[in-house]
Amino acid sequence: MIELVSAQRCVSCDKCVRVCPTDVFESGPGGIPVIARQSDCQTCFLCEAYCPVDALYVAPQTHPLPEPADERRLAADGLLGSYRAALGWGHGRTPGAALVPPIPLRHETGGKS
Amino acid sequence: MPRARPRATAVPPETDVLVLGGGPAGTWAALAAAAAGARVTLADKGFCGTSGAAAAGGNNLWYVPPGPGREKAIAAREAAAGGLTERAWMVGILERTWEAVAQLADWGYPFPVTESGEQYRGSLQGPEYLRLMRRRVTRAGVVILDQSPAVELLLAPDGVVAGAAGVRRQEGGRRWELRAGAVVLATGGCAFLSGALGLNVDTGDGALMAAEAGAELSGMEFSCQYGIAPAFGAQTKGLMYQFATFTDADGTEVADSSLGSGNVTVQRAALRGPVYARLDKAPPDLRERMRWSQPNFFLPLDKMGIDPFTERFPVRFVLEGTVRGTGGLRVAGTGCATTVPGLFVAGDAASRELVTGAVTGGGSHNGSWAISSGGWAGAAAARFATEHPRPAVTRPAGEAGIRPRGRGGIRHEEVIATVQEHVLPLARNRFRTENGLRESLSILDSMWQDVVAGLGPDAEGGLRSRQAAAMLAHARWMYTSALARPESRGLQIRDDWPGADPGRAHRIRTGGLDKIWTAA
Numbered sequence: 001m002i003e004l005v006s007a008q009r010c011v012s013c014d015k016c017v018r019v020c021p022t023d024v025f026e027s028g029p030g031g032i033p034v035i036a037r038q039s040d041c042q043t044c045f046l047c048e049a050y051c052p053v054d055a056l057y058v059a060p061q062t063h064p065l066p067e068p069a070d071e072r073r074l075a076a077d078g079l080l081g082s083y084r085a086a087l088g089w090g091h092g093r094t095p096g097a098a099l100v101p102p103i104p105l106r107h108e109t110g111g112k113s
Numbered sequence: 114m115p116r117a118r119p120r121a122t123a124v125p126p127e128t129d130v131l132v133l134g135g136g137p138a139g140t141w142a143a144l145a146a147a148a149a150g151a152r153v154t155l156a157d158k159g160f161c162g163t164s165g166a167a168a169a170g171g172n173n174l175w176y177v178p179p180g181p182g183r184e185k186a187i188a189a190r191e192a193a194a195g196g197l198t199e200r201a202w203m204v205g206i207l208e209r210t211w212e213a214v215a216q217l218a219d220w221g222y223p224f225p226v227t228e229s230g231e232q233y234r235g236s237l238q239g240p241e242y243l244r245l246m247r248r249r250v251t252r253a254g255v256v257i258l259d260q261s262p263a264v265e266l267l268l269a270p271d272g273v274v275a276g277a278a279g280v281r282r283q284e285g286g287r288r289w290e291l292r293a294g295a296v297v298l299a300t301g302g303c304a305f306l307s308g309a310l311g312l313n314v315d316t317g318d319g320a321l322m323a324a325e326a327g328a329e330l331s332g333m334e335f336s337c338q339y340g341i342a343p344a345f346g347a348q349t350k351g352l353m354y355q356f357a358t359f360t361d362a363d364g365t366e367v368a369d370s371s372l373g374s375g376n377v378t379v380q381r382a383a384l385r386g387p388v389y390a391r392l393d394k395a396p397p398d399l400r401e402r403m404r405w406s407q408p409n410f411f412l413p414l415d416k417m418g419i420d421p422f423t424e425r426f427p428v429r430f431v432l433e434g435t436v437r438g439t440g441g442l443r444v445a446g447t448g449c450a451t452t453v454p455g456l457f458v459a460g461d462a463a464s465r466e467l468v469t470g471a472v473t474g475g476g477s478h479n480g481s482w483a484i485s486s487g488g489w490a491g492a493a494a495a496r497f498a499t500e501h502p503r504p505a506v507t508r509p510a511g512e513a514g515i516r517p518r519g520r521g522g523i524r525h526e527e528v529i530a531t532v533q534e535h536v537l538p539l540a541r542n543r544f545r546t547e548n549g550l551r552e553s554l555s556i557l558d559s560m561w562q563d564v565v566a567g568l569g570p571d572a573e574g575g576l577r578s579r580q581a582a583a584m585l586a587h588a589r590w591m592y593t594s595a596l597a598r599p600e601s602r603g604l605q606i607r608d609d610w611p612g613a614d615p616g617r618a619h620r621i622r623t624g625g626l627d628k629i630w631t632a633a
Contacts, residue, residue, distance in 0.1 A: 017283070018160060018259065018260075019160045019162065019163050020159065020160065020163070021158075021159030021160055021163045021164040021165070021168070021311070021313075021314050022159060022313055022314065023159065023260055023282055023283065040313070042308060042310075042311065042312070042313040042314075042347060043308075043310075043346060043347040043413075044163070044168075044169040044310060044311045044347070045169075045409055045412060046163040046168065046169060046240065046311075049240050050163070059416065060343075060345065060346045060348075060412070060413030060414075060416040060417050061345050061346060062308055062345065062346055062347050079416060082412065082415070082416075083408065083409065083412055086405075086408030086409070086412065087238070087240055087241070087408060089240075095223040095241060096238065096241075096405060096408060097222070097223045097224070097225065097237075097238040097241040098223035098224065098225050098226075099225060099405050100225055100402050100405035100406055101225045101226075101227050101233040101402075101406070
């Protein structure tokens with residue numbers, strides 16, 4: 001579920017508010033979007049893909065985390081913007097879709113290896 | 114200094130074709146209608162580009178070059194599909210998919226290049242695909258209404274569909290109404306808010322609206338497709354599990370693949386207790402490529418610090434309902450017309466039995482069906498809008514969850530919880546019995562009476578109450594159809610009727626709301 005909107009990184013474009021398929025965010029009073037309906041988050045990571053400054057973190061768990069996300073640690077571990085990077089979205093990147101053909105089914109690789 | 118926020122697009126005063134839903138089916142429908150000269154408006158519950166089953170994942174296509182391979186592909190699916198397909202539709206879909214993929218390449222979709230130097234075009238990555246489709250739809254002059262779920266249809270006095278109404282959910286649930294010459298339902302299937310990847314927007318709203326206008330459904334018994342996901346997460350992406358060894362709590366192997374019959378074996382094991390997977394059968398030289406081909410399969414595992422090739426992790430089965438099952442609104446004619454004039458259907462909102470029969474369309478057929486049915490429905494809707502005069506007056510057709518007939522205090526949360534209790538568990542829905550189905554139906558049918566009497570619109574203008582009503586209607590269509598098929602065929606496993614009955618190789622139609630009917 002969505003756990004973090006980094007106020008330090010956020011540029012107040014409200015893109016996450018616009019693109020969330022389940023309408024989880026709301027525009028915040030100071031320009032930083034707020035997570036208004038966390039329980040509606042479906043953990044699809046698409047807000048991470050669309051955030052132009054890697055300010056969002058969606059935890060892999062489908063339930064809220066007991067502790068607030070530790071932004072410094074996430075950044076140090078390379079976990080802010082990791083989905084956007086894997087998709088190859090962002091200036092100067094190559095689309096991930098172009099990089100490697102999808103993997104074949106097992107029978108096409110010659111059975112059990 | 115915060116930047117200025119983009120204002121939401123205004124609802125136009127009227128439109129020729131109104132497309133509900135902005136996934137692949139809806140966007141292809143909008144493009145086809147616009148190409149036919151129609152003014153087109155597309156309304157999505159969420160955001161056209163991220164909304165729906167396709168955007169969040171990978172999309173393999175049923176993509177076969179012209180030639181003898183097509184005949185083989187059709188024959189293979191016919192053999193698997195339990196006798197419910199129609200060859201003419203399969204031929205048409207292979208042809209249409211081939212053309213559409215060539216268009217995508219022209220539009221700049223970044224297809225990967227294989228070792229032999231050719232583009233590999235049999236698969237589309239969800240976010241990239243839908244971002245491109247949104248661009249094309251915008252360029253075609255289609256008005257896109259994001260965050261604007263439809264809640265009901267508008268009908269002319271003679272019952273012809275003449276538009277729809279819904280809510281702007283980022284404007285306090287303000288109501289929108291839009292008169293249209295024809296409507297395309299591309300609202301997706303129903304996955305019952307199970308949490309399967311990207312599927313929580315798919316609550317079957319379109320089929321409820323259509324049924325209120327008198328539309329028929331088909332194949333609703335084939336609604337019990339489950340996706341496999343890590344137990345902690347939502348990543349219902351099954352492809353990588355072809356390399357899995359599955360074990361139970363003691364470490365005893367229960368199956369060595371989720372492909373083919375392995376899937377049901379693992380599901381039966383999951384009835385008895387926790388099941389774990391480890392992708393230890395993935396050839397080492399393939400592992401890096403696997404990561405690139407499905408980044409969001411590995412993303413949550415990486416975030417959890419799990420190496421799926423060497424460590425086993427707990428898995429669970431998440432209902433994907435009719436999204437990757439095959440049931441939906443019955444396609445009653447060419448152009449993907451429904452049984453209601455002015456109403457067309459595309460993608461997972463439609464029954465996909467014509468092309469995938471009794472087995473799941475997940476993993477390629479659904480993707481090609483969305484492209485093809487979208488294009489056909491959009492073109493036919495544009496034609497209908499030109500040929501039929503617009504009515505002077507319309508009436509909103511919504512009832513359950515928006516216009517209660519009486520009093521009562523039932524809440525949408527309560528309805529959803531009860532529906533989920535009866536459709537999500539493998540023990541009830543995957544492995545069906547007459548007793549279990551009847552027990553669920555008695556509770557769900559009785560709840561429907563409470564809903565029509567007393568479930569009014571929620572604070573968001575009816576979005577959530579309508580979702581609850583749509584899910585309840587789906588559960589009842591599903592289980593009533595499942596009772597009408599006392600056999601195991603394709604997706605439907607009846608533990609009290611193992612094996613297929615050769616006399617039942619036909620589709621089952623269903624419909625109705627207060628009283629649900631089925632017919633062969």
